[in-house]
Amino acid sequence: MKRALITGVTGQDGAYMARLLLGKGYKVFGGRRRSSSANGWRLRELQIEDEIYMIDFDITDPDSCKRLVEQAQPNEIYNLAAQSFVGASFTQPYYTTQATGLGALNMLEAARNTRARFYQASSSEMFGGSEHDTVQTELTRFNPKSPYATAKVFAHSIAKIYREAYGMHISCGICFNHESPLRGREFVTRKITHGLALLAAGKSGPIKLGNLDARRDWGYAPDFVEGMWRMVQADRPDDYVLCTENAPSVREFLTHAAEYHFEGLRFEGEGVHECLFNHDDKRIAEVDPQFYRPNEVSTLQGSYALAERRLGWRPETHMQTWVELMVVADRLRVERGIDN
Numbered sequence: 487m488k489r490a491l492i493t494g495v496t497g498q499d500g501a502y503m504a505r506l507l508l509g510k511g512y513k514v515f516g517g518r519r520r521s522s523s524a525n526g527w528r529l530r531e532l533q534i535e536d537e538i539y540m541i542d543f544d545i546t547d548p549d550s551c552k553r554l555v556e557q558a559q560p561n562e563i564y565n566l567a568a569q570s571f572v573g574a575s576f577t578q579p580y581y582t583t584q585a586t587g588l589g590a591l592n593m594l595e596a597a598r599n600t601r602a603r604f605y606q607a608s609s610s611e612m613f614g615g616s617e618h619d620t621v622q623t624e625l626t627r628f629n630p631k632s633p634y635a636t637a638k639v640f641a642h643s644i645a646k647i648y649r650e651a652y653g654m655h656i657s658c659g660i661c662f663n664h665e666s667p668l669r670g671r672e673f674v675t676r677k678i679t680h681g682l683a684l685l686a687a688g689k690s691g692p693i694k695l696g697n698l699d700a701r702r703d704w705g706y707a708p709d710f711v712e713g714m715w716r717m718v719q720a721d722r723p724d725d726y727v728l729c730t731e732n733a734p735s736v737r738e739f740l741t742h743a744a745e746y747h748f749e750g751l752r753f754e755g756e757g758v759h760e761c762l763f764n765h766d767d768k769r770i771a772e773v774d775p776q777f778y779r780p781n782e783v784s785t786l787q788g789s790y791a792l793a794e795r796r797l798g799w800r801p802e803t804h805m806q807t808w809v810e811l812m813v814v815a816d817r818l819r820v821e822r823g824i825d826n
């Protein structure tokens with residue numbers, strides 16, 4: 487029986503990765519922050535909480551990471567733990583650097599004298615404002631625009647160095663945005679689907695959002711964890727972009743999700759005065775400058791050609807399908823008074 491260790495197991499990707507690996511017969515160990523036990527809702531929703539061997543650890547503490555690996559004795563390590571919210575990285579730059587950047591080094595060091603294969607969660611945010619390439623690939627130059635992206639560039643670079651210097655089987659997935667009903671509510675897609683469900687039930691006012699012009703290459707998280715797993719199974723470790731090659735704007739996502747709840751949608755106003763109304767002039771969403779980022783990345787769109795060629799991976803789930811899954815899940819949670 488193969489043993490896998492997932493750091494950040496209580497997060498969106500950690501939960502889906504755990505489900506995937508359990509389905510393949512792995513013994514799954516989950517590393518989680520002691521304080522993140524409140525985030526166990528994702529594993530509960532997937533009904534896999536009792537099947538995972540949980541180990542409390544602290545990704546910012548090298549000794550704790552060593553002990554985690556010693557306890558789990560894994561064949562494969564998926565390092566998915568991070569401070570993953572770009573917006574918060576501006577207010578918590580030190581913690582973000584420690585958890586997202588140095589945390590990866592801590593896990594690599596802990597794995598160095600084992601034979602475990604290693605997956606590192608890299609991010610499309612590393613490309614930042616990539617002025618040269620309108621479509622980003624594994625060869626696009628990094629140009630990070632946030633403390634989060636800088637920490638991910640460090641983690642990505644040190645992972646590559648460990649692969650080359652120590653011959654370790656380490657692969658980095660440069661993942662573009664990937665969403666699902668298990669997304670945290672601070673991220674814009676879930677903020678929208680959750681906010682719409684509350685508004686439609688008369689339990690809150692309009693959704694307040696930042697930059698509606700931002701474009702992201704949004705995919706479906708369960709498709710992405712499949713890609714991560716394939717990287718680890720490949721004979722040769724390497725770095726791969728995972729994305730969908732489509733990049734709608736936040737405004738388009740908002741409209742699409744809102745259509746499930748409201749009719750006759752129209753935008754009025756411009757910039758910070760922009761608002762979304764429905765047919766009877768109910769305010770659905772409005773721009774609030776507090777949600778603008780100090781240094782916004784306007785558009786990110788990738789190409790998954792390499793992953794498709796070498797790993798046979800492509801995003802399987804159409805956006806319409808997963809947006810509907812998110813809308814329906816949030817409607818049900820609000821109806822049942824579930825505050826996840």
Ligand code: GDR
Nearest residue numbers: 570572609610661662663672673674675695696697700777
């Ligand atoms: P992102 O995801 O920063 O791309 O990082 P997020 O959903 O937070 O933002 C996407 C885009 O939407 C714009 N936006 C808003 N974002 C939030 N959170 N809240 C708002 O109110 C709002 N209004 C507009 C943002 O400015 C941005 O342009 C995600 C994370 O999962 C990272 O960990 C991961 O590495 C990348 O995706 C790939």
